[in-house]
Each structure stands twice: as structure tokens, then as C-alpha cells.
Amino acid sequence: MNSIAQQAWWQKVSTEAKLLLIGIPVLLWTMAPIYHMMLFAFSAKDSAMSGALWPAQPTLNNFAIVFGQKHFYLHHFWQQFGNSLIIAVATGALTLFIATCAAFAISRLKVRGGGLVMNLALFTYFIPAAFLAVPMYRTMGNYGLLNSHAAMIFAMVTLASPYAIWVLKQASDKLPYELDEAAVMDGASPWQLFRLVYLPLMVPSLVAVGTYALLLAWNEYLYAFLLLSRDTDVTLGVALGNFLAADDSPWELLMATGLVYSLPPVVIYYVFKRYMVSGLTAGAVKS
Secondary structure (H helix, E strand, C coil): CHHHHHHHHHHHHHHHHHHHHHHHHHHHHHHHHHHHHHHHHCCCHHHCCCCCCCCCCCCCHHHHHHHCCCCHHHCCHHHHHHHHHHHHHHHHHHHHHHHHHHHHHHHCCCCCCHHHHHHHHHHHHHCCHHHHHHHHHHHHHHCCCCCCHHHHHHHHHHHHHHHHHHHHHHHHHCCCHHHHHHHHHCCCCHHHHHHHHHHHHCHHHHHHHHHHHHHHHHHCCHHHHHHCCCCCCCCHHHHHHHHHHCCCCCHHHHHHHHHHHHHHHHHHHHHHHHHHHHHHCCCCCCC
16 A cells, blocks of 8 residues: 555656646746846846846836836827726727627527627637738728727727637536526516626626736737827837837837836736636536
8 A cells, every 4th residue: 555655656746847847947938038128127228238137236217217208209108008008998898798798698598690690700710810900900991990099999899809708608608597597487687687697607707808808908019000100099019119110229118118018917917817717717618
């Protein structure tokens, strides 16, 4: 019995060692860009390219310049940050509303043709999003929406909704139909069924889908570059690209701005991380 337990112990140790041998290099490779971003962000301009593992005299002056908008490329920093925030939050809210209503209609109300519509929507993912950028630009131009936040919001909702509907539909399918039947027998209308039964049970998936759509819009560059042109309208992600247009780019300011720009997604992830895995995998395994 001891030999069997010892063999199982060694097998467990061997498995964990293999995982560490794979995980540690992957972790270091993933953290390397973040480390260099922080290295530049906390370095003075003349020491940013020194090659040191950490600046000899770390400084917060780069962040003071960013927050004070004291550089040519940062004159609209706070407005562009606000643009990114407005577009991301609006995209998350609108995607969540559309996907929740669609998933409820398809999964719980059994609307005729709902499954076909969902599959056709998912079919759009066979086409790379970059290929749809020019048609999207033309469409927004035809409707007079170019250079407006609405154009960016509608574009992001279009890209996020099919996946969001699919995730919520799969999660909704796992809810017991007996709850719907009991609510209907008690006289609940479809709206009451949606509000009092469906929404409370779908909270983890709703948070996960809303976060997914929000981060998709927050990190988008190509569509924001095409659909928005004025410095006061663009997102901060597009504004960061302006730094690369200079012959002598202020890398320390670029990295400081990039570090600030990356903080909201990190905060959002850690606030809602307990919902993310359970929400996005709901319905992936049939019971």
C-alpha cells in the first residue's frame, strides 16, 4: 500500500514539475513586455535606453506630464481617455441588452427561426474583422455617422453581439425549464419571467459577457482609427499611435500613457474575475 501511495506521490510531483517547466517560461515571456513598459514609464528620457534592469533613479515625472497634458501628443489626453471610456461602457451596455433579449427569446421563448438567426450571426466570424473594416466605414459614411462615437459603438456592438448571444444562449439552456413552467402557472407574463426569473439566474454570464464587450471596445484600434479622425473624438488607443509618427518618439511618455491606459482593464478583470470563468464557460459542458 505504501509503494502505491509513494508511486502516486511521485507521479503527482512529476506532473507538477512538467507544468512548472512549461508555465515559468510562458509567464516570463508574457511578463517581458509589461516589464519593459514599466521600465520606460519610470525612467527619465536620457536613461530610458540605458539597458539597465531598473532605472537608477526612478521618476514619476512622466506621469505628471501625461496627467498634466504637457506634451504636444497629450493635449487631449483626458478627453481621449473619456472617449475610450464612453465607447467601451456604451458598447458593453448595448451588447448586453441585445444579447440578453435575443438569448431569452431563442432559449426560453423558443422563437421560430431563432437558432438559425444565431447561427447566421456566428457565421460572420468566419470573416476576419479587419476585412469588414472598409465595408463598415462605407456603411457609416452612408448613414452620416463617421467621426462620431455612435459609429464606433455600433461597429463594436456588431462585432461583439454574435458571440455574446451564443454564450448567453448556452448558459440559458442550462436553466431548468421547470422554473419557467412554475412561473407561468403562477400567472407570470413573459416580461415578469424575464425580469424575475431569467435575469437573477444569469448574473454570472451577464457580467462575463458585458465585460468581454467592454474590453473588446476598449482595446480596439483599427475601427477607431478608421471611423474617428478628429483629435478630440479619437480613443486613447488611437492617440497612442501618434507617438510613433515622430522621428524622435518620447518612448518614456508613450509607455507611461500606455501603462495608464492598461489599468482600467486590469481593474475590471480583478473586480469581476470570479464571474469570468463561470460565466464564459456556462453551458460548455452538458449535464
